[in-house]
Amino acid sequence: MNAYELIFWLLTVMAISCALGVILSRNPVSSVLFLIATFFAVSGHYILMNAQFLAIVNIIVYAGAIMVLFLFVIMLMNLNADTEPQKNRLVQLAGVVSGGILFLVILAALKSSTNNMLEQTSTDIGLIKNLGKTLFTKFVLPFEIASVLFLSAMIGAVVLGKKGEEGPQTPKGA
Amino acid sequence: MLLLQIDIAFIIEKLILATVILLGSLGIAMYATWGERKVAAIMQDRIGPNRAGPLGLFQPLADGVKLFFKEEIIPDTSTKALFILGPSLAMLTATMTSAVIPWGPDYVTESGRVIALQMADINIGILFIFGVVSLGVYGIMLGGWASNNKFSLLSSIRAAAQAVSYELALGLSLVALLMLTGSLSLREIVAQQHGFWADGYFTWNFFKQPLGFLIFLVCSFAELNRAPFDLAEAESELNMGYHQEYSSMKLGFYLFAEYINMFISSAVIATLFFGGYNFPFMDEVLAGVGQLWFTVICVLVLLTKAICLILFFMFVRWTLPRFRYDQLMKLGWRSLIPLALVNMLITGLVILYVLK
Numbered sequence: 411m412n413a414y415e416l417i418f419w420l421l422t423v424m425a426i427s428c429a430l431g432v433i434l435s436r437n438p439v440s441s442v443l444f445l446i447a448t449f450f451a452v453s454g455h456y457i458l459m460n461a462q463f464l465a466i467v468n469i470i471v472y473a474g475a476i477m478v479l480f481l482f483v484i485m486l487m488n489l490n491a492d493t494e495p496q497k498n499r500l501v502q503l504a505g506v507v508s509g510g511i512l513f514l515v516i517l518a519a520l521k522s523s524t525n526n527m528l529e530q531t532s533t534d535i536g537l538i539k540n541l542g543k544t545l546f547t548k549f550v551l552p553f554e555i556a557s558v559l560f561l562s563a564m565i566g567a568v569v570l571g572k573k574g575e576e577g578p579q580t581p582k583g584a
Numbered sequence: 585m586l587l588l589q590i591d592i593a594f595i596i597e598k599l600i601l602a603t604v605i606l607l608g609s610l611g612i613a614m615y616a617t618w619g620e621r622k623v624a625a626i627m628q629d630r631i632g633p634n635r636a637g638p639l640g641l642f643q644p645l646a647d648g649v650k651l652f653f654k655e656e657i658i659p660d661t662s663t664k665a666l667f668i669l670g671p672s673l674a675m676l677t678a679t680m681t682s683a684v685i686p687w688g689p690d691y692v693t694e695s696g697r698v699i700a701l702q703m704a705d706i707n708i709g710i711l712f713i714f715g716v717v718s719l720g721v722y723g724i725m726l727g728g729w730a731s732n733n734k735f736s737l738l739s740s741i742r743a744a745a746q747a748v749s750y751e752l753a754l755g756l757s758l759v760a761l762l763m764l765t766g767s768l769s770l771r772e773i774v775a776q777q778h779g780f781w782a783d784g785y786f787t788w789n790f791f792k793q794p795l796g797f798l799i800f801l802v803c804s805f806a807e808l809n810r811a812p813f814d815l816a817e818a819e820s821e822l823n824m825g826y827h828q829e830y831s832s833m834k835l836g837f838y839l840f841a842e843y844i845n846m847f848i849s850s851a852v853i854a855t856l857f858f859g860g861y862n863f864p865f866m867d868e869v870l871a872g873v874g875q876l877w878f879t880v881i882c883v884l885v886l887l888t889k890a891i892c893l894i895l896f897f898m899f900v901r902w903t904l905p906r907f908r909y910d911q912l913m914k915l916g917w918r919s920l921i922p923l924a925l926v927n928m929l930i931t932g933l934v935i936l937y938v939l940k
Contacts, residue, residue, distance in 0.1 A: 466711040474718025478744050485729050485737060537707060539769060
């Protein structure tokens, strides 16, 4: 076992145990913290694959911005284990069945794929220069379409957020 | 068996460097607290700390000892693990950023060994700083929430919203700079600002990106939670802020992390916009004093620039009144982000039509 494999296994164990922590912990805040730890482990995998840009963007965008907003909402709603609504048995059963089916599909897909061992090659595609060049030449159309999609999502969020302001104006304090 | 090729000399070199950087930033942050009180005193026509040692120079040590000996109180209703994690995270993220700042030029020993005065020259240097800065808010959020106090919670929510909003403008203002430099590595950015004047124009990025610098500076104030953007610790509204329930050295960590952050972001601003360790006529100086003294001078130049910026942060704190929260959000979203976008557009046009 060389250093590369050792780090790989460490990160893998961390990712899976933290991901389990997300769904098993009762307290929503610790769920969020486990999810952040999972992102760090995944970023570690990116760095192992020499994709430094993806690794750091993963941390900035997911751990640094999106999870802060998650935490924000959870703190404002003051959710905790005691006030968690109890779901009835039927819903729980449906969740288990659908989750199990998804797991089966993924397992089958992985098993039937011909190349199930990833080859370890020294690739520089994850470095920012190569990634940018590839995105803006070879994959420019999908890239632009994806950004239009993001733009529409942003506009949608702004429209939804502004909805409350257009109601009848009531004078304050009167 | 581990197949690691370990270069002992390399590890020792980096260990020494890390220790020096850590102790140095702690020391400067310590004396920044003294400096802040002196600056405040002078601006308010008072004397300031003058009891401990000459000019009150031992005041930071006395403060540290006092904080260590205070009673450690963890509130009964708090979430204990997170209550402790909060200040630890604040301190961790404050000290992590210094890893990618180049503190001086490479020093070549007589045997031909190159000693870089930088912990790690990763090719995503600036993004690393961003990543750490964006994690910095967790210390405040977790501490505020875990205290189980309404004022702490309100304060941490304010801090989080402020940090997320201003990160956008911070990032956009840097994009324009990166378009000019064409590199994310801080070492490369500093190397491009060599000297002071070249090819008929200033080499420092401040003269190439004045608007970008302004936006970056304003956003730094907001990211540091410093006046006029210290909404998270508005005493008149929130009693004290997110660290209200903290005592002893945990409170000390929160207060201290702010000063370390201030020093590190001053160093980052100096590196990005004011040429890092470069200074006018540096080639002549190198020829005159030899390499060792040249390296020392370079490090001192960078520290001087950083300290000047720290003083600027302090002057602003004791001059401007605090913003109102809606004004803060309006400034971030409606002024700074459009301004940063316009700056990007102008920079792009200049690169496309003037420089090429």
